[in-house]
Amino acid sequence: MPNLSEKKVERNVMEIPPDVQTKSRALPMARSMCWHCQSEVTGEYLCGQCVKVQPLSKELDYFACFQIPRRLNIDEQQLERTFYELSRTFHPDFYSTKDDAEQTISLGNSAFLNSAYRTLKDPIQRVEYLIRLEAGAVKDIRSSPPADLFEEILELQEDVESFRELAQQNDSPTYQQLREKLQQERMHLEQREGELESSLREKFTNWDRLLSEEAPSNQHREEKTKVLREMQEILSNRTYVRNIIADLTETIER
Known part of the structure; x- marks a missing residue:
């Protein structure tokens, strides 16, 4: 365009x-x-x-x-x-x-x-913009790990560090095993990114339904706030996962 x-x-x-x-x-x-x-x-x-x-x-x-x-x-x-x-x-x-x-x-x-x-x-930019509008102030979408991936990410960080330390021994069996493991982890995280985006799409529908309702009550406003908060959390998790994927890609292909 x-x-x-x-x-x-x-x-x-x-x-x-x-x-x-x-x-x-x-x-x-x-x-x-x-x-x-x-x-x-x-x-x-x-x-x-x-x-x-x-x-x-x-x-x-x-x-x-x-x-x-x-x-x-x-x-x-x-x-x-x-x-x-x-x-x-x-x-x-x-x-x-x-x-x-x-x-x-x-x-x-x-x-x-x-x-x-x-x-x-762009759906992602659209929802980020909506959140800023509805929040009444500019709020950046921060990066935070999904709670259920916390332990997995800690282990992944250790594997990445070990892989980098073995970079000079790229023909060793340990290095190759770590490389394959990191590639599998990247695929898993890419799948998780897709799941997060699917969850976000579901929230889109919830938001649109609330927007179409007339005579908003206090409960209605609370529901809208809840959906906004949930979308912001999903975006935050997505940003974190995307950053990890990018870091993994750079590490593996270096």
């Missing part, structure tokens, strides 16, 4: 398509009045009077940008269609002959759109 901000201009002059000029979609804009003619702006990308592109609000989240609820199972084809529709409005190529203000706004809007699309089209 091309980065809209980095795509080369193929022509010196590119006019905004007529259908884009006349089409408006209600999105939060950075201000209630057009920055150019001071006309009222009620969510249109382009001013209805002077047709100048308007800056998106800094408070706009990625889901709202694509006008979809904060669900985790989304229609990715519809997401892509909306992305292309919005890109026709914000692409910097359309503003190459405009004044500096419009060029700056189009670049900012386009960069935001690219970031939103990259995040929402």
Whole structure:
């Protein structure tokens, strides 16, 4: 998928398509009045009077940008269609002959759109972003080992250390045995990574069900918080397992 901000201009002059000029979609804009003619702006990308592109609000989240609820199972084809529709409005190529203000706004809007699309089209990035939104603050997904793998990982770390110490004796039987053992452990961890991702998908469904319920009660809010916490833990375990797999791969193939 091309980065809209980095795509080369193929022509010196590119006019905004007529259908884009006349089409408006209600999105939060950075201000209630057009920055150019001071006309009222009620969510249109382009001013209805002077047709100048308007800056998106800094408070706009990625889901709202694509006008979809904060669900985790989304229609990715519809997401892509909306992305292309919005890109026709914000692409910097359309503003190459405009004044500096419009060029700056189009670049900012386009960069935001690219970031939103990259995040929402990837299931892992999507859920990480949702957790940050719902938590009300930026929270990194920390890396922590799954509780049931703790002893296995301790033993694995000892095997890795022994394997590295024998690196100069790579033709010894002990070295080869350790290598085969580490390869088996890597396969096991890759399988576990897949299981974690399957568990995460199940939580996606749970979250979407809660989101669709009306008249949320205290119990409903507690359930949402619980699902968010469970997804964050799975992501944390997944990050840890992926790091171990990467370390094993580097060690074995060195």
